[in-house]
Amino acid sequence: MTSKATILIILFTGLIINADTNKITELEQMVITATATKKQIMQVPYLLDIVSASQIQTTEMSETVPEALQYIPGIMVQKTATGHGSPYIRGFTSRNNLFMIDNVKLNNSCFRSGPNEYWNTVDPFSLSGIEVMKGTAGALYGSDAIGGVVNALTVNPRYSDSDEGLYDYGRAYIRAASADSSFIGRAEGGMSENNWGIIAGVTTKNFNDLRAGGSTGKQPKTGYEEVDYDIKFAIDLSPSQSITMLHQNVNQDDVWRTHKTIYGISWEGTDIGSEDYRYQDHNRTLSYIRYQANDLKLDSEFTATVSYQQADQNTWKMKNEKSENSWFGCDTTGIQLKLNSYTDYGLLTIGTDYYHDNVDSSKTTYSGDQFNGGTFLSEAIQGDVADDSAYDTFDVYLQDDIAVIEDFIDVIAGIRYSYVYADIGKTDLGGTGVEGSFSDNWDKFTGNLRTIIYLDDSKLSNVYAGISQGFRAPNIMDLSGLISARTDEFNVPQPEDIKAENFLSYEIGGHLSYGNLFGQAAIYYTDIDGAMVSTFSGEYTDDDEKIMEMSNDSDGYVWGFEVALGYNILENLLLHGDIAWIDGKQDIYNSLTDQIESDTMSRLMPLTVHVGLRWDITQKIWLSTLVTHMNKADDISLSDQADTQRIPEGGTPAWTRLDVKGGMTFDKNIEFSVGCENIADVDYRIHGSGNNEAGINFIAALNITSW
Numbered sequence: 001m002t003s004k005a006t007i008l009i010i011l012f013t014g015l016i017i018n019a020d021t022n023k024i025t026e027l028e029q030m031v032i033t034a035t036a037t038k039k040q041i042m043q044v045p046y047l048l049d050i051v052s053a054s055q056i057q058t059t060e061m062s063e064t065v066p067e068a069l070q071y072i073p074g075i076m077v078q079k080t081a082t083g084h085g086s087p088y089i090r091g092f093t094s095r096n097n098l099f100m101i102d103n104v105k106l107n108n109s110c111f112r113s114g115p116n117e118y119w120n121t122v123d124p125f126s127l128s129g130i131e132v133m134k135g136t137a138g139a140l141y142g143s144d145a146i147g148g149v150v151n152a153l154t155v156n157p158r159y160s161d162s163d164e165g166l167y168d169y170g171r172a173y174i175r176a177a178s179a180d181s182s183f184i185g186r187a188e189g190g191m192s193e194n195n196w197g198i199i200a201g202v203t204t205k206n207f208n209d210l211r212a213g214g215s216t217g218k219q220p221k222t223g224y225e226e227v228d229y230d231i232k233f234a235i236d237l238s239p240s241q242s243i244t245m246l247h248q249n250v251n252q253d254d255v256w257r258t259h260k261t262i263y264g265i266s267w268e269g270t271d272i273g274s275e276d277y278r279y280q281d282h283n284r285t286l287s288y289i290r291y292q293a294n295d296l297k298l299d300s301e302f303t304a305t306v307s308y309q310q311a312d313q314n315t316w317k318m319k320n321e322k323s324e325n326s327w328f329g330c331d332t333t334g335i336q337l338k339l340n341s342y343t344d345y346g347l348l349t350i351g352t353d354y355y356h357d358n359v360d361s362s363k364t365t366y367s368g369d370q371f372n373g374g375t376f377l378s379e380a381i382q383g384d385v386a387d388d389s390a391y392d393t394f395d396v397y398l399q400d401d402i403a404v405i406e407d408f409i410d411v412i413a414g415i416r417y418s419y420v421y422a423d424i425g426k427t428d429l430g431g432t433g434v435e436g437s438f439s440d441n442w443d444k445f446t447g448n449l450r451t452i453i454y455l456d457d458s459k460l461s462n463v464y465a466g467i468s469q470g471f472r473a474p475n476i477m478d479l480s481g482l483i484s485a486r487t488d489e490f491n492v493p494q495p496e497d498i499k500a501e502n503f504l505s506y507e508i509g510g511h512l513s514y515g516n517l518f519g520q521a522a523i524y525y526t527d528i529d530g531a532m533v534s535t536f537s538g539e540y541t542d543d544d545e546k547i548m549e550m551s552n553d554s555d556g557y558v559w560g561f562e563v564a565l566g567y568n569i570l571e572n573l574l575l576h577g578d579i580a581w582i583d584g585k586q587d588i589y590n591s592l593t594d595q596i597e598s599d600t601m602s603r604l605m606p607l608t609v610h611v612g613l614r615w616d617i618t619q620k621i622w623l624s625t626l627v628t629h630m631n632k633a634d635d636i637s638l639s640d641q642a643d644t645q646r647i648p649e650g651g652t653p654a655w656t657r658l659d660v661k662g663g664m665t666f667d668k669n670i671e672f673s674v675g676c677e678n679i680a681d682v683d684y685r686i687h688g689s690g691n692n693e694a695g696i697n698f699i700a701a702l703n704i705t706s707w
Contacts, residue, residue, distance in 0.1 A: 029041045029050060031044065031048055031050065031131050032103075032131070032151070033048065033100075033131040033132075033133045033149055033150075033151040034046045034048050034131075034133045035140075035349070035399070035401055035412060036140055036338065036340070036349050036351070036399065037340050037347060037349060037401065040459070040460075042459070042460045042462070042511040042513065042520075043410075043452070043454075043459050043460075043462070043511075044133075044452075045410075045412060045450040045451065045452040045464035045465075045466050045509075046133050046134065046135050046450075046464075046466075046507075046509075047073075047074075047133075047134050047135070047509055047520055047521075047522045047562060047564075048131065048132065048133045048134070049072045049073075049131075049132045049134075050129055050130070050131055050132075051068050051069065051072075051129060051130040051132070052128075052129045053127055053128050053129055053155070055068070056068050056124045056125070056127065056130075057125065057173060057175075057701060057703055058663055058671050058673045058701055058703055059624070059661070059663070059673065060661075061175055061177075061661070061673060061675060061699045061701045062124060063124075063175075063177075063182065063184065063205075063207070064083075064085050064120050064124060065085070065119050065120060065122045065123075065124045065127075065130070065152065066079075066085025066086065066087050066119050066120055067085060068124050068130060069087050069130070069132060069150070070087075071610060071626075071628075072132055073562040073563070073564050073578035073579070073580040073608075073610075074089065074090055074134055074560065074562045074580040074582070074605075075087050075088065075089050075132075075134075075605075076088040076603075076605035076608065076630075076686065076687065077686060078093065078115045078603060078686055078687065078688045078689050079115075079686060079689040079690065079691060079693075080115050080116070080117075080257060080259065080646070080689065080690045080691075081117075081222065081255060081256055081257050081258055081259070081690055081691060082180070082207060082210055082222045082223070082224070082255075082691060083117060083120055083207075083224050083252060083255035083256075084115065084116060084117040084120065084255070084257070084690075085117075085119060085120050086114075086115035086116055086117070086119065087119065087150075088115075088147070088603060088605055089132075089134055089147035089148035089150075090134055090135070090147045090148060090524065090526070090558065090560060090582065091147060091526075091558040091560070091582050091584050091601055091604060091605070092146050092147030092148075092558075093114065093115050093147070093603070094111060094112070094113060094114060094115060094116050094118070095107060095111035095112075095113065095144055095472065095475065096144065096146040096147055096472060097144065097145075097146065097147045097148050097149070097150065098137075098141050098144045098145040098148075098149045098150070099118070099119055099122075099150050099152070100149070100150065100151045100152065101122060101151075101152045101154065101248075101286060102151075102152075102153060102154055102246065102288070102290075103151060103305070103336070104286065104288055104305065104307045104309070104334060104336070105332075105334065105355060106118065106119075106121075106122070106309075107144050108309070108311060108330045108332050108355075108357055108391075108475075109330065109357045109359065109391035109422070109475040109476040109477070110311070110313075110328060110330045110357075110359060110384075110385050110475070110476055110477050111475060111477060112384075112477045112481060112483060113477070113478075113532075115603070115688065117255065117280070117282065118311075119150075120252075121250045121252065121282050121284045121311070122152055122250065123203050123228040123230070123248070123250055125173060125184070125186045125201075125203045125228075126154055126155060126186075126201055126203065126228065126230045126248060127152050127153060127154055127155065128153050128154065128155045128156060129153050130150060130151070130152050130153065131150070131151045131153065132148060132149075132150050133148055133149045133150075133151075134147070134148040134522075134562075135147075135148060135466075135468065135505060135507055135522075135524065136468040136469070136470035136503055136504075136505035136526060137149050137448065137468060137470070138416065138446035138448070138468065138469050138470035138471055138503070139397060139399070139414035139415055139416045139446045139447050139448035139468065139469065140349075140397065140399060140414055140416070140448065142353065142393065142395045142397075142416060142418050142446075143393065143418060143420065143471060143472050143473045143500075144472050145470055146470045146472060146503050146526070154230065154232060154246060154248070155188070155199055155201070155232065156197075156199070156232065156234065157190050157192050157196075157197025157198055157199045157232065157233070157234050158190060158192060158197065158199070158707055159192045159197060160192065163194070165193060166191060166192075166193045167191060167192050167193065168189070168190070168191040169189065169190055169191070169705070169706050169707045170187075170188060170189040170190075170705070170706045171186070171187075171188040171189070171201075171703070171704065171705045171706070172185075172186070172187055172188075172702075172703075172704045173185065173186040173188075173701070173702070173703045173704075174186075174701065174702050175699070175700070175701040175702075176699070176700050176701075177694075177697055177698065177699045177700075178696075178697055178698040178699075179210060179211050179677075179694035179695060179696070179697035179698075180207050180208050180209065180210040180211070180222070180223060180694065181208040181209075182205070182206060182207045182208060182223075183204075183205075183206045184203070184204070184205045184206075185203070185204050186201055186202065186203040186204075187201065187202050188200070188201035188202075189201075195235060195236040196233070196234065196235040196236070197233070197234050197235075198231070198232070198233045198234075199231070199232050200229070200230065200231040200232070201229065201230055201231075202227075202228070202229045203226075203227070203228040203229070204226070204227050204228075205225065205226040205227075205228075206223075206225050207222075207223040207224055207225070207226075208223040209221070209222050209223050210222040210223070210691065210692075210694055211694065211695055212683055212691075212692035212693065212694065212695050213678060213680075213681040213682045213683035213684065213692070213693075213694070213695030213696065214681060214682070214683030214695065215683065216265060216267060216683045216692050216695075217695075219258065219265055219691055219692065220258070220263040221256040221258045221261065221263040221277075221279075222256065222258055222691055224252055224253060224254050224255045224256070225252070225253045225254065226250065226251065226252045226253070227251050228248070228249060228250045228251070229248070229249050230246070230247065230248035230249070231246070231247050231248075232244070232245070232246045232247075233245045233246075240293060240294045240295065241291070241292070241293045241294075242291075242292050242293075243289065243290065243291055243292075244289070244290045244292070245287075245288070245289045245290075246286070246287065246288050247285070247286070247287045248285065248286050248287075249283070249284070249285045250282070250283070250284045250285075251281075251282070251283045252280075252281060252282040252283075253281055254279050254280075254281065255279060255280050255281070255282065256277075256278065256279040257278045257279065257280070257690065258273075258690060258691060259273055259645045259646055259690030259691065260273040260274075260275050260278045260317075260484070260645065260690075261273045261274075261275045261276065261277055261278055262274065262275065262276060263277075264645060264690070265691075265692070267648065267683075267685065267692060268648035268649075268653060269648050269649050270644060270645055270646065270647070270648050271644040271645050272645070273645055274319060274320075275317055275318060275319040276318040276319060276323075276369075277316065277317060277318050278315070278316070278317035278318075279315070279316055279317075280313055280314060280315045280316075281312075281313070281314040282311075282312070282313055282314075283310070283311075283312045284309070284310065284311045284312070285309065285310045286307065286308075286309045287307065287308050287309075288305055288306065288307035288308070288334075289305070289306050290303065290304070290305045290306075291303070291304045291305075298341065299341065299342040300339060300340060300341035300342065301339070301340045301341075302337075302338070302339050302340075303336070303337070303338045303339075304335075304336070304337050304338075305334070305335070305336040305337075306333075306334070306335055307332075307333070307334040307335075307336075308331070308332070308333050308334075309331070309332040309334070310329065310330075310331050310332075311329065311330045311332075312327070312328075312329040312330075313327065313328055313329075313384075314326075314327045315327070315384070316370070316371075318369055318370070319543055320542075320543060321367070321368060322365065322366065322367060322368070322377075323365070323366045323368065323369055323370040323371075323374055324363060324364060324365045324366065324370075325363070325364050325370060326361070326362070326363040326364075326380075326383040326384050327361060327362050327363075327383055328359065328360065328361035328362075328383045328384050328385050329359070329360050329361070330357050330358070330359050331357070331358045331359075332355055332356065332357050332358075333355070333356045334353070334354065334355045334356075335353070335354045335355075336351070336352075336353050336354075337351055337352050337353075338350070338351035339351065345400060345402060346400045346401050346402025346403065347400070347401040347402070348398070348399070348400055349397075349398070349399040349400075349401070349414075350397070350398050350399075351396070351397050352394075352395060352396045352397075353393070353394070353395045354392075354393070354394050354395075355392070355393045356390065356391070356392050357389075357390060357391040357392075357476070358389075358390055359385055359386065359387075359388075359389040359390065359391065359476055360387055360388060360389075361382050361383030361384060361385050361386065361387045362379070362380070362382075362383050362387065363379070363380035363382065363383040363384075363482075364376070364378070364379055364380070365377045365378050365380065380428065381426055381427065381428040381433070381435045382426055382427050382428050382480065382482060382493075383482070384477075384481060384482055384483045385476050385477055385480050385481055385482070386424045386425055386426060386427035386437075386476060386479070386480035386493065387425055387426040387427075388425030388426050389422075389423060389424050389425040389426075389427075389476055389480070390422075390423040390425075391420075391421070391422050391423070391475065391476050392420070392421045393418065393419070393420050393473070394418070394419045394420075395416055395417065395418045395419075396416070396417050397414060397415065397416035397417070398414065398415055398416075399412065399413070399414035399415075399448075400412070400413050400414070404451075407454060407457070407459070408453065408454055409451060409452070409453050409454075410451065410452045410454075411449075411450070411451045412448070412449075412450045412451075412452075413447075413448065413449050413450075414447065414448040414449075415445065415446070415447050415448075416445070416446045416447075417443070417444075417445055418443060418444045418445075418446070418471070418473070419441070419442075419443045420441060420442045420443070420473040420500075421439070421440075421441040422439060422440050422441070422474065422475070422476060422479055423439045424437055424438050424439060424476065424479055424480050424493075424495070425437055427479075427480040427493045428482055428492070428493060429493060429494070429495065430492050430493065430494055430537075430547075430549075431482060431490070431492030431493070431541070431547055436495065438495040440474070440479070440497070440498070442473045442474070442499070442500045444471045444473070444500055444502075446469040446470065446471060447468075447469050448466070448467075448468045448469065449466065449467050449468075450464060450465070450466030450467075450468070451464065451465055451466070452464040456513075458513060460511060460512075460513035460518070461510075461511060461512050461513050461514065462510055462511050463508075463509070463510035464507075464508070464509055464510060465507065465508045465509075466505075466506070466507050467504070467505070467506050467507075468504075468505045468507075469502075469503065469504055469505075470502075470503040470504075470505065471500050471501060471502050471503065472500060472501045472503075473500045474498045474499070474500065474532070478498060478532060478550060479493065479494075479495075479498065480493040481493065484545065488544070488545050488546060489534070489545060489546050489548050489591075490541050490543075490545040490546065490547055490548060491534055491548045491549075491550070492537070492547050492548070492549065494549050494550060496550075496551075498532065498550055498551070498552060499530055499552045500530075501528070501529070501530055501531045501532060501552070502528075502529040502530055503526055503527065503528060503529070504526070504527045504529070505524060505525070505526040505527075506524065506525045506526075507522055507523070507524040507525075508522065508523055508524075509521055509522030509523070509524075510522075512565070516567055516568035516569075517565065517566070517567050518565070518566050518567075519563070519564045519565035519566055520562075520564050521561070521562060521563045521564065521565075522561065522562055523559075523560070523561040524559060524560060524561075525557065525558075525559040526557060526558050526559070527557050528554065528555055528556040528557060528558070528586060529555055530552040530553075530554070530555065531552070531554040531555070531556070531586065531587075532550050532551070532552055532554065533550070533551060533552075533553050533554035533587065533588060533589055533596060534548035534549065534550055534589060535548065535549055535550075535551060535553070535589045535594075535596060536548060536549075536589065536591070536594050537549045546591070548589075553587060553596050554586055554587040554588065554596070555586070555587050556584060556585045556586030556587055556598070556601060557584055557585060557586075558582060558583070558584030558586075558601055558604075559582075559583060559584065560580065560581050560582035560583060560584075561580070561581055562578065562579070562580045563578060563579050563580075564577075564578040565577070565578075572615065572616040572617070573613070573614070573615050573616075574613070574614040574615075575612075575613055576610075576611075576612050576613070576614065577609065577610050577611035577612055578609070578610050579607070579608070579609045580605070580607075580608050581607045581608075582604050582605050583601075583604065583635075584600070584601035584604060585598055585599065585600060585601060586598070586599065586600075586601045586602070586637075587599075588602065588637055588638065588639050589639060590638045590639070591638065591639065591642045592638065592642075597638070599637045599638050599639075600635050600636060600637040600640075601637065602637050602639055602640055603640060603687060603688040604633070604635065604636075604687075605630075605633075605687065606630050606631035606632060606633045606652075606654070606687065607630070607631040608628075608629070608630045608631070609627075609628070609629045609630075610626060610627070610628050610629075611626070611627045612624060612625055612626035612627065613625050619665075620664055620665040620666075621662070621663070621664050621665075622662060622663055622664075623660075623661075623662040624660070624661050624662065625658070625659065625660050625661075626658070626659045626661075627656065627657070627658050627659075628656070628657045628659070629654070629655070629656045629657075630654060630655055630656075630686075630687070631654050632651055632652065632653055632654040633647075633651045633652040633687040633688075634650060634651035635651070636651050636652075640688070643688075645690065646688055646689060646690050647687070647688060651687075652685055652686075652687040652688070653684070653685075655682055655684035655685075656682065657677070657678050657680075657682055657684070658678070658679045658680060659675065659676065659677045659678070659679070660675065660676050660679065661673065661674070661675030661676075661699075662674060662675070669704060669705050669706065669707075670702070670703070670704050670705075671701075671702070671703040671704075672700075672701070672702050672703075673699075673700070673701045673702075673703075674698075674699065674700050674701075675698070675699045675700075676696065676697070676698055676699075677694065677696070677697040677699065678693070678694060678695055678696050678697055679696060680696075681695045681696040682695070683695065
């Protein structure tokens, strides 16, 4: 890209904001994720984005939670398969980002490294919104909060504006798309009266094989089915006390990892997999009960949450006339206590978290196809992770948000102590068939110091700076994972002394509000110390895959910038866009030399730009256009070069996509949206993905409410 073109793009970049409206009041939305307290989005010393339910359902018409994040600056949504969306936030993905549901952790000790499927086990149509905080936040959220923290907020019961007794309501939503012949439907209803309310919903999803652009066409084995349900109950015990209970379930059937199989496609010279099949079923449930109390005299709020989450993954695969079924389940019990209190020393946040994982697993091998006359061969010591294992994390933290100079300078300082204990039960030591067990523990202090300086009385224009520590303790998958990794690599368990990964992040940024111009920007640098890396042991599996072992031999850094500006050309016409760029180096395993070498960080997001226009033709009719451009990913690591099933030789080609969408509201209760994505039918792939994205795609969505 020429320097002139880059300058023009920067001049016309802008803010991807809540597309329900383009008014400046959107900048005053309250958020909780950045500081664990309610605060205006433009007054937190982070870059934070909000994805509303309306954006998910009627404006962007996203299919999954990862897709709902794809337009946020600094995020690249890699897809190993259509059901495996894994957002990269500031260069990090999977277990190096923390995902929460109503502040309850989705992350567990079985999360594997690299891009994976876990964020797609959250139903986006059960949410009231998603808060995305980019940057390291170990002091407030503990292990895993490296690239960012994402908090999915579930829908709450609705209440009548009058006191007419029992109030009932409902919602029906349907979405259809042409590229994958998909259909999504949700039915939702609830009732409330005075001090209590209940809401429940069911979502069904049917995705067929996805048609890519150009000559690639339909991609076999890329569809899957999903059924989700959720229910939430809230009751006020008194004007200052409440209890909230939630239960949700997500069930996905036959989610293929297509690129590993013979049904993969060769695109730009990529290799086709050798497995006859590999697909998974996922089932996840979450239940919690939360007590909240507000003491108006002491100006404080206390929250206590007890949660229980089950995550099961069942995998079937076949290769070289041998098939296997592997399963693991992780049951997580959590307890969270938090107190927010205004004092003479600022707004204090004091809390403690405890999570306990019980992990079980199994693996059965057959000669031939297990579904078509296959003969039982053996029952393995473990599945993808160690069987009969446990994992405990205990954290205490303190944060102070203080106005050093009233309405001018705020400082946020925090510290956290974390203790992690892993008890590995039955594991296959080194993949040798020898059963073993071991345990280990880690502890860590992490700190955070951030300051924000307000440039006007509204506090919507400001600059901030911060330094934050982060870490990630080894989990059960690190310690005992017996799984395929990149192309022709296989990780095995090992009881050696594996240490926690450490990160130190520096950031300078700011928010802007000046007349019709508004936005945010930041530049950041994260130091990586002792990250885990897989290295070749010198041995091979029976399927000729390299046996890989884990060590803390990877240091490095990642840095980048994000710019987002918006300009109201007219009261009802918004020009918006953003630009993000990332660079980094990290010690990685070189499969050509069998050595650990400093190299480009894996799967770095290339320079990415969004430019769009939003026109509210009337209060009920809107139209939007969006151009997305991603540069060629040609600065790729040696390990990514070896991932020949997903990344073409020389890197992933550049691409540009144009979308046009519009909608209309009828009598405020009926919203109808239509759109055409990838109008030019471009054949492209998100860097590091196993499948290509949709070609020209016509979408329609209808949302009907009774409130």
